[in-house]
Amino acid sequence: MSTRTLTMPGSTDQFVITERPTSTRTRKYRPLPEGMTLELAVPMLAEDVTAGDVVTGAFFPSDSGIRRLSHIEECYAAAPVRFGVAGACTRCDECADYPVEEGFEHRAYNIIRLAVSEDREPCALYDKGDVVAVIPAAVAAQFPALGTVPPEPELFTVDGTDYGPYEALPIDMWWHAYGKISVTRDTAAQIATDLVTRDAGCGLTAEWKGDWLVFTWDERYRDEAGRQIIEPDADGRYLVGGLWPWMEYEAPEENAV
Ligand SMILES: [Zn+2]
Structure with a gap:
């Protein structure tokens, strides 16, 4: 695929989606399933992500207003929850930044958890205004599941x-x-x-x-x-x-x- 530059309603920034990198010896970009490519990805606010949307990376703000996609090594199907202190898991470093305090268990942060910690990855936490690149669930459903591609060694x-x-x-x-x-x-x-x-x-x-x-x-x-x-x-x-x-x-x- 070629690099694409997209816009998003409500933002004047430009979102540049580059091809998914190939793995190096130390950065393991697990390939997407056959047929699923970043041609299908769009920028979306973290708070707008819905269950099953495939998250492929994030666009960090830049002074120029041109935001290049920062790819993640393991794409995942989102299972979003509004992240209050009560939503923190007890086992990952990301959640450790949001400590549970006595009496404040329900304090809400402006954080969306898009995926809960698994064996190899911490929770995926984003500010609700962050912009991520997703392949919408309905589109992703036309392809084999992410887990059908074996992990990179x-x-x-x-x-x-x-x-x-x-x-x-x-x-x-x-x-x-x-x-x-x-x-x-x-x-x-x-x-x-x-x-x-x-x-x-x-x-x-x-x-x-x-x-x-x-x-x-x-x-x-x-x-x-x-x-x-x-x-x-x-x-x-x-x-x-x-x-x-x-x-x-x-x-x-x-x-x-
Ligand atoms: Zn966690």
Whole structure:
């Protein structure tokens, strides 16, 4: 598609809708379902968004009056609620900015929550006057659901090294460096090979026993020797982690920007 410039009733600003970016190694723009494109998107006040509208990004104000679409990595079908303190969830950073105070549980903010926090994303909160780009629900309904497109993989390396990067399924908001990442058998094999060849002598080693990936360590690696057996899950993937810190990979060229 080409870039389109649109207007919106009640505003003199111009809203520039650019093509949805392709993913980079660190910014994962999950593609829209087959046939659903930003040709179908329009600017809309957050307070006018209705259930099922597909939100694809926001237009932040600019002095020039020309607002370019800021794309979000995960588009979502809106489930809007007027956000008072009582609407805050207890688990995401966005809602933490709107604390519940004794006696003020029903205080209304000028905030619309367009989506509630899920495993991988915090709540989507907008001021009611913010402008978002949406594909209206009735239009979006003509295409497959957003969830039918698999998420973009994420890349990890071992903290402090240049190993990998290893491709894994996306992690959730609560993931930490000693958490597990879900990788294919091929990637698990690469992780094991890198450990055995590049970290030889560290006291931790890995070997395959049939379908099992077995990590074994001695007193050089931890106070007490031990073993971790990883069996493939129902999808044949391996959850690897806990014995060293992972780090989300950033490509050098992106660091330089
Ligand atoms: Zn929240």
